[in-house]
Every structure is written in structure tokens, then in C-alpha cells.
Amino acid sequence: MLFIQDKLTYEEVRCRFEREGYTLLSTEYRNAKSNLNVRCPHGHEWTTNMSNFASGRRCSVCSRRKKYTLEEVQRIFAKEGYGVLDSSI
Numbered sequence: 001m002l003f004i005q006d007k008l009t010y011e012e013v014r015c016r017f018e019r020e021g022y023t024l025l026s027t028e029y030r031n032a033k034s035n036l037n038v039r040c041p042h043g044h045e046w047t048t049n050m051s052n053f054a055s056g057r058r059c060s061v062c063s064r065r066k067k068y069t070l071e072e073v074q075r076i077f078a079k080e081g082y083g084v085l086d087s088s089i
């Protein structure tokens with residue numbers, strides 16, 4: 001059981017998200033249970049709160065999608081200048 005103090009400042013909360021590549025969209029923070037709008041590193045926006053985030057809950061879109069599709073892998077590799085030859089992913 002994680003204890004989240006309600007005394008975190010907005011800046012501290014924002015840092016916690018940014019440390020993991022998330023962007024805090026909400027402009028105020030009240031307490032660990034108040035809703036926060038956040039954007040994940042993949043650009044999905046969702047609503048969470050500090051309590052959920054601290055206990056490991058992340059973007060629901062990303063967690064539903066366990067694997068990258070072949071197309072996404074190809075796009076990521078192409079960006080880096082690599083081609084994907086194996087289509088069995």
C-alpha cells in the first residue's frame with residue numbers, strides 16, 4: 001500500500017509525471033484523489049489521479065495495447081533509418 005501525501009505541490013506532481021515522459025495537462029492539483037488530465041508519451045490523453053499513478057496505473061490505451069502492430073514497428077524503425085524485413089511480428 002502506497003502512501004501519497006496530499007501535500008504535494010503542483011510542481012512536484014508535474015515533475016513526477018514528466019520524469020516518466022508524461023505531460024500533466026491539468027493546471028491545478030488539489031489532492032491525491034483529484035482528477036488530473038495527463039498525456040502519455042504516445043500522445044493519448046486520459047484522466048487519472050496521483051493515487052492511481054503512484055500505484056502504477058498508466059495510460060489505458062497503452063496498457064490495452066500490449067504489442068505494437070507491425071505497421072507501428074516499421075514506422076518506428078523507418079524513422080531511425082532501418083527497414084523491417086521480418087513480417088512475423
Ligand SMILES: [Zn+2]
Nearest residue numbers: 040044059062
Ligand atoms: Zn498511451
